[in-house]
Amino acid sequence: MAEELCLDKSDCKVKAFWGLLAVGGLFVLIALIAFFHLEHVGHVDTGMNNQVVWGLPHVFAVFLIVAASGVLNVASIGSVFGKKMYKARAPLSGMLAIAMLAGGLAVLVLDLGRPDRLIVAMTYYNFKSIFAWNMLFYNGFFAIVGLYLLTLMDKKLKPWSKPVGFIAFLWRLALTTATGSIFGFLVARAGFNSALYAPMFIILSFGYGLAAFLVVQSVMYKWNGIPMDERILAKMKNLLAIFVAASLYFTVVLHLTNMYFAKQWEFERFILMDGGIYTLLFWGGQVLIGGIIPLILLFQPAAEKHPALVFFAALLVILGGHAQMYVTIVGGQAFPLEMFPGYAVSSSFYDGVVAQYSPTLWEVMLGFGGIAIAFVIVTLAVRVLKFLPQDDFKEIEVQHH
Numbered sequence: 396m397a398e399e400l401c402l403d404k405s406d407c408k409v410k411a412f413w414g415l416l417a418v419g420g421l422f423v424l425i426a427l428i429a430f431f432h433l434e435h436v437g438h439v440d441t442g443m444n445n446q447v448v449w450g451l452p453h454v455f456a457v458f459l460i461v462a463a464s465g466v467l468n469v470a471s472i473g474s475v476f477g478k479k480m481y482k483a484r485a486p487l488s489g490m491l492a493i494a495m496l497a498g499g500l501a502v503l504v505l506d507l508g509r510p511d512r513l514i515v516a517m518t519y520y521n522f523k524s525i526f527a528w529n530m531l532f533y534n535g536f537f538a539i540v541g542l543y544l545l546t547l548m549d550k551k552l553k554p555w556s557k558p559v560g561f562i563a564f565l566w567r568l569a570l571t572t573a574t575g576s577i578f579g580f581l582v583a584r585a586g587f588n589s590a591l592y593a594p595m596f597i598i599l600s601f602g603y604g605l606a607a608f609l610v611v612q613s614v615m616y617k618w619n620g621i622p623m624d625e626r627i628l629a630k631m632k633n634l635l636a637i638f639v640a641a642s643l644y645f646t647v648v649l650h651l652t653n654m655y656f657a658k659q660w661e662f663e664r665f666i667l668m669d670g671g672i673y674t675l676l677f678w679g680g681q682v683l684i685g686g687i688i689p690l691i692l693l694f695q696p697a698a699e700k701h702p703a704l705v706f707f708a709a710l711l712v713i714l715g716g717h718a719q720m721y722v723t724i725v726g727g728q729a730f731p732l733e734m735f736p737g738y739a740v741s742s743s744f745y746d747g748v749v750a751q752y753s754p755t756l757w758e759v760m761l762g763f764g765g766i767a768i769a770f771v772i773v774t775l776a777v778r779v780l781k782f783l784p785q786d787d788f789k790e791i792e793v794q795h796h
Contacts, residue, residue, distance in 0.1 A: 408618070412778055419771040426764020429757045430505055441758050446750030447728045452502050454720045455762035457574065458603065459499030459769065460533075461596060462716070464571040465604020467492040467540065467563060470547075474560030480627055484612070484784045485560075489544045490776050491611060491769075492567075492604075496536060498769035502761060525576050532570040539563050548780070571600045578723065585662040586727030591652060595645040599716070602638035606712035609635065611773065613706045615783050629699040632708070636693040639712060643686045646719075658733075665730050665749070666722065673726035676718045685715010725752055 433440060443450040470488035473481030504510055517534075520527040543563045546556040575596030581587040609631060616623050650667065653659040666677055692698060692708040729750045776782060 412774070415774055416771065419767050419774055422763055422767030423771060425760050426767060429760035429764065433505055433757055433761070434510065440755060442753045442755050443758075444750065444752070446731075447725060447752040449506075449724050449728060450752065451721070451725075451754035451758040452505065452761045452765075454717060454724055455765045456499045456502040457724060458717055458720045459495045459502075459765055460574055461571060461600045461720075462603035462607050462713075463492045463495035463499060464536075464567045464574075465600030465602065466495060466608050467567050468601055468604055469608050470543070471560060471564040471567075474543075474547075474557050475564050480630065484608070485556075486544060486547050486780075487612065487615075487777075487782045487784055488608060489540050489547065489563075490780075490782055491608060491773060492540050493537060493544075494769040494772035494776070495607065496533065497772060498765040498767075500533060501768050502765035505761065525573060525580055529570075529573050529577070532566070532573050535566060536570055539566050567600075568597060571597045578727065583732060584727050584730075585659060585733060586666070586723070586730055589649065589652065591645065591649050595642075595649060598638065598641045598645050599719070602635065602642045602712055603716045605631070605635050605638055606709040606716070609705060609709040610713070612784065613702055613709075615777065616702075619783060621783075623702045625699050628702060628705060632693050632698055632705045635705075635709065635712070636690055639686055639689050639693070643682070646681070646686075662730050666726055670726060670729075673722050673729065677722045677726075680718025681715055681722060683715075684711050685718060689715070728752075 441450060466488055468488075469481055470485035470492075472478050473483070473485045504513055507513060507516065516530055520530065522528070539559070540563055543556070543559045546552040546559050572593045575592040575594075578584075578587040579589055579592035613623070650663060654663050666673055668674060670677070689708040689711045692704050692711075695704060698704045698708075729752060731748055731750070
């Protein structure tokens with residue numbers, strides 16, 4: 396069956412496909428082992444504690460959820476804003492969005508303590524909690540994007556693709572806003588409690604999502620031996636550069652805003668200067684690897700003719716995004732809570748002390764499992780259905796002129 400669906404029957408690469416699926420399945424199996432182990436013994440075998448309750452698995456999960464929202468932006472540009480070049484990429488964009496969200500949420504199931512508690516989370520809603528609202532947004536995202544894919548891939552439903560795409564566009568904005576608000580609404584944490592997190596997460600999602608899309612698209616084109624059109628590559632790499640620059644801008648604004656308030660000075664000093672691994676990840680991972688180096692690569696004149704440069708820049712954005720999530724999520728919890736403003740607090744419960752956190756192998760296994768789940772879904776979907784972007788260069792040429 397797989398051989399009949401190959402774009403090029405003389406080069407189906409059936410063995411390579413099963414090899415990829417086996418590698419992805421192995422990582423999923425490893426993640427399942429970690430899941431059942433931690434579900435059995437509890438979080439005592441993780442590096443998490445009473446101070447840092449969201450660890451490395453949450454870093455992977457939140458990145459995947461934010462990127463899932465952002466990768467749908469590629470489809471929105473085509474359907475909502477009528478750009479022909481992006482319409483050909485809309486089905487792949489929607490499929491990636493579903494796969495990445497599934498991978499991210501799968502990692503978070505263990506955060507409930509017991510998997511069966513997911514039923515409670517799905518049937519009982521405390522509408523005063525942003526987490527309850529996120530459950531609605533996540534479930535709605537699956538349904539709306541699934542319907543959107545149907546309108547894109549079924550000729551009879553094609554006329555509905557634009558209105559459904561518009562709903563999906565608005566829904567993904569709401570979803571990312573709610574995800575950013577998880578941190579913005581945590582008033583007790585000096586590292587959070589900022590209205591900037593909502594719009595900042597929307598901009599971050601644009602960059603993470605497009606970077607993930609470019610990586611997958613590049614691999615698909617390379618796998619099928621199809622060269623990337625220079626005009627398309629130029630537009631997409633310029634768009635990625637804009638999103639990366641905007642992410643850096645919001646990062647600067649967030650920290651400048653914090654430094655305007657005297658109560659935030661200690662936290663800013665912690666992240667920017669004295670935070671150890673968090674400071675290193677901020678400057679080296681988030682700013683340098685995830686921002687400055689990709690911008691240098693993307694603005695190279697040779698980038699339009701060398702897809703490898705764009706591919707490498709997109710990979711760096713993804714790595715920098717994980718660093719940023721680690722600094723935001725773990726670093727924000729590691730900084731001590733200010734229990735009594737103006738007073739120094741010390742107790743046997745580590746009050747006033749920077750929390751120590753070192754992720755264990757179980758957490759690494761679980762985190763990579765989320766990526767593996769998305770990888771397996773994408774590998775199967777691309778093989779079975781026609782998700783490879785196939786451009787109509789005549790229409791693109793007309794729109795270009």
